[in-house]
């Protein structure tokens with residue numbers, strides 16, 4: 044990337060000491076009953092923040108949380124400020140405003156090496172609209188802008204794009220750069236490249252399916268979207284979730300792989316039940332009977348995908364292989380997590396459920412890179428420009 048790096052900023056005479064550094068991070072963490080259920084994104088933001096604080100910067104961190112339509116107390120970043128403070132081992136102030144006199148005063152009151160977190164930037168309606176007036180107000184908080192929010196780099200918002208041209212100096216943070224470097228490996232892979240894609244809907248992943256079908260040596264499909272592919276191939280799928288309006292798209296993706304001389308793999312057996320219910324009787328079948336639905340890949344499929352993982356030099360995995368949140372249908376996703384971890388390939392895993400599966404089976408330390416970006420990583424591997432990155436590069 045052509046944009047300045049945090050590295051460059053720190054090496055300049057005077058570095059960042061005494062400067063107000065606005066860090067756009069992605070601290071969009073999952074909350075359960077107001078409690079942070081997974082703090083990986085906060086941990087991933089630490090290296091950049093630690094380096095800035097050690098350099099004497101006055102750090103204002105900004106992030107979104109969820110998709111609020113306006114201010115809503117249950118999506119306040121306050122609990123994230125507390126957790127960030129625990130992880131950094133120093134107090135992290137919290138500013139209940141995003142911009143305006145209160146935010147300007149709070150940032151202005153920071154001493155060298157102090158840090159605060161601003162309130163959820165999406166409480167400002169101009170954020171997602173990339174409103175120039177909001178971008179101007181945000182820029183007033185910063186002498187330096189650092190983007191470390193890889194997970195939000197595919198959004199052209201005021202804090203990721205709008206304010207970038209308005210701050211005297213900008214840089215890419217350590218996490219953003221590391222993510223791009225690891226994901227570049229999927230764009231320019233050591234072959235064979237195995238892509239494992241799961242999830243409920245073909246419609247959600249159509250663009251990435253179309254991009255990866257001719258690119259990956261092997262594209263292995265799981266999750267409910269496999270049933271749309273199987274139906275399109277004329278296989279019986281019982282009452283499995285099928286997007287009938289996507290059958291033609293699924294056939295086109297399969298044909299694109301075939302024409303490029305690549306292999307597209309679909310499940311050969313399934314964990315089936317009559318309804319999506321952890322208590323419903325379930326069994327493994329190679330053919331799904333009427334009235335039953337496929338809710339996970341079966342053991343033969345898991346073994347087939349694991350064998351491909353063993354042969355691959357590069358692996359990219361995004362999306363669960365079944366209804367992972369229900370124990371009886373979590374086995375396929377967990378087996379894939381173990382297979383990816385056991386492979387000698389360079390492996391990159393992204394997406395909430397895939398990361399949760401990796402954490403559940405305790406193999407995170409054997410995956411080359413756990414991406415903090417779900418949507419962002421999918422857009423990047425399909426070759427799309429990420430607006431947040433492009434904005435830095437234009438500077």
Ligand code: 3PG
Nearest residue numbers: 069071110194195417418
């Ligand atoms: C994510 O969780 O993928 C990022 O934080 C982006 O969130 P968004 O999809 O609400 O823009």
